[in-house]
Amino acid sequence: MTKTNPGRFFEDYHVGQVIRHAVPRTVAEGERALYHALYPQRFALYSSDEFAADSGLDSSPLDDLIAFHVVFGKTVPDISLNAVANLGYAEGRWLAPVWPGDTLRAESEVIGLKQNSNGESGVVWVRTRGLNQMGQVVLEYVRWVMVRKRDRDAPAPETVVPKLETVVDPADLVVPEGLNFVEYDDELAGESHRLGDYKIGEKIDHIDGVTVEEAEHMLATRLWQNTAKVHFDATNRADGKRLIYGGHVISLARALSFNGLANAQMMVALNAGAHTNPCFAGDTVRAWSEVLDKAETDAPGVGAIRLRLVATKGDSADFALRGEDGRYLPEVLLDLDYWALMPV
Amino acid sequence: MTKTNPGRFFEDYHVGQVIRHAVPRTVAEGERALYHALYPQRFALYSSDEFAADSGLDSSPLDDLIAFHVVFGKTVPDISLNAVANLGYAEGRWLAPVWPGDTLRAESEVIGLKQNSNGESGVVWVRTRGLNQMGQVVLEYVRWVMVRKRDRDAPAPETVVPKLETVVDPADLVVPEGLNFVEYDDELAGESHRLGDYKIGEKIDHIDGVTVEEAEHMLATRLWQNTAKVHFDATNRADGKRLIYGGHVISLARALSFNGLANAQMMVALNAGAHTNPCFAGDTVRAWSEVLDKAETDAPGVGAIRLRLVATKGDSADFALRGEDGRYLPEVLLDLDYWALMPV
């Protein structure tokens, strides 16, 4: 009997199965500092206890994507160790802030299965929840991946394709308790553009570029306890490059979006997302955003903005996304659709 | 209207203007750990709560240069985004320790302007203050930079060149409240040389060298929320190298100076400084120091030593600085003049 984890194959999943993921993780100021060293993150609410307090919170929560990466990382050994592709995200919501000292664990429920026609793999849909030490769900999202079969001849499961919302209804967005932007200080936040200053359809080139090094993405991906071999083992490829964890690109792009969207303070929903092309060390990542929608919330002074966030290893000024054939251009790394909270 | 920050140009400054810089930042143990991973820092007062307590402080403050880098980083989007050159520092003083959990913000007052004769740029002098969450000034310094004009035809402002002290008067040095070196433990500090053992004019080769990697200086520069593109974007240069933030070299050299100056515990004044040549990944940084002056303070057992700190990518044993033409040698990266506190 082998003692090591072979990962799950397609036939190891069944609809309704709940997987408790291993290795809970306490996150604190150290993770925050590393996050700010790894990504050019400047959103004031995640940078300053004072700014957070002036916005009605007890102190500055840990960056919303720290919660995402830690929870995602926990799922890798159970969900995507034998995955061929990470196909999509939907119905993601941040439900409570994560504070320094909180301990996160994760569990996933299998909500869909569909064997591919080639009989060699299938698509698995899971709804993943991240919970804190009080059992409170801090984050949930649906992800679907293509997973190899162990045995080509294993029978196909009944096909269940979950019905997923294409966008989180703004009425379902959860604003952290106490949050308000009544005394919001634009100058300290870094920009004066508020929700009313953005038009639906408006595109913003975030200008700056960050060239990625192997050491950086590996530090990050280890910090999130993501165990996928392709991120760490240079012997997988002739050129010695390691495939960069898609979440690293999300964090880079979101941080770069500060320049033009400094007031899109908190991510509260992940509507959809595609890692459209692989990213490697040496790539210079840039980002642009498109305003997709705007909404109100019940919290004083707090509105919501729905954004498309695109990461590219090419130019960001041309807002390139898809070719004439409708496919993503080869330089596009990420196409993410999310809701953020912004002062009105 | 563009939403992104174009930075200020020369004609956007006027004498007396006060700029509140964006994005306050809470700094804590995570920043300390990263500082100690990024630089070979060993000064005991910044390494050990016990050593700091034995020196009359509540606990170990965050490294003096953490305060400097965070404050400096905040000024970049407003002061040096369109800077052609970082010309000098003067009248820098650390006025209060920064403790883990403190939140720093920064503001700068324009104290001088002088358009260059070519009409394409000008020199801007600012006095920058770093403040903690209680509004206490923890650090102040004057910096002057050469900034491009947006419009060559914009009229030149009245020339105002501030009168700056060439060295901070030792009577103006601020010793942190409670600090004393009465029961100073040389053995734990690492060396037995005290103020009386150093002679004015004495030069010390700090021997050790550190070869810098791209990932390291980018992690550091992001941690300080310094947004200057040249540090991160490899597409700026044909060789893919990124210009290393000058403050990274200051921290490397100061940390290397432990070997020979282990008791120069706290930086309390920055008299002058020049980033004399660019530093790139692959360079091996070494350092040497020259004792420029010595002084007493009112705190028990605490003296002050004025040091020239030189960083070089060449040899440090020859104490090379300037060529026969009086210009800095090409291997010299930094020429810094500061006061530090040292047991008498």
Add this chain to the structure above:
Amino acid sequence: MTKTNPGRFFEDYHVGQVIRHAVPRTVAEGERALYHALYPQRFALYSSDEFAADSGLDSSPLDDLIAFHVVFGKTVPDISLNAVANLGYAEGRWLAPVWPGDTLRAESEVIGLKQNSNGESGVVWVRTRGLNQMGQVVLEYVRWVMVRKRDRDAPAPETVVPKLETVVDPADLVVPEGLNFVEYDDELAGESHRLGDYKIGEKIDHIDGVTVEEAEHMLATRLWQNTAKVHFDATNRADGKRLIYGGHVISLARALSFNGLANAQMMVALNAGAHTNPCFAGDTVRAWSEVLDKAETDAPGVGAIRLRLVATKGDSADFALRGEDGRYLPEVLLDLDYWALMPV
């Protein structure tokens, strides 16, 4: 008189000499986060305050190897600055957990000396202790190194070769106060194999590989305040590579061993260890383990497992160790013998 530390030479040691090492160090959450970014560490007891509390501890202690590296690092300027080789370890024991906020210092007693027949160097045996701020010994181990003589003609000291145990007696293992594995949660820990599932002589290939970058090992080695020049200065070698601190390889291998030994939670003794070949950036480190022994402890549910941990830059699936000549194979980087605590 030179102000810098020339390090000790062989004739500077005498049996019975006690050296208090410089620069005490407060370690906290920042060091933990960096440890988890630098190594693929997933042992639940060091990852989650909740998991540690469920195991009878107040909270999650800092990783056992953080204590080792910090203590080891302190000894370098006094013990191994002029060392030609790091020859071995013995009688190592972790005696108390290190908690965030603890301050560590170190001292070493010279317990053996033997001049080499060539008269140019000699072997120095030291017993090193790491102490916390309450003076409690948290870690102790014997290390021996070959050190150069300053003066070939200096007389040889009397030869004293200490008698060292080849393995720490399981009766001497110290289980942290309160620790128990009565309600141990295999699922959260990541694997279901407990002490009874391992057979003496069993070998486990830990499968995963990590390719090391220069920036990573330098960040780590600086964090441990290890000052050995060979780790940082690329000008020491024509190829610009830096020799990786042997302890970095220990931490990598131990972290990789999670996959197959996830329940070998705490290192409690270091029986022996050899850095068998140098490791350089670009090497892909893999690991395998062999079960050498098993033992009981007095703590409820807590057993001990003695493991050989081998790091290799080659394949780990073939369990290669020594050639036919009895010498370590060139791809073997580390051969470590330790005791860990594991649920029965």
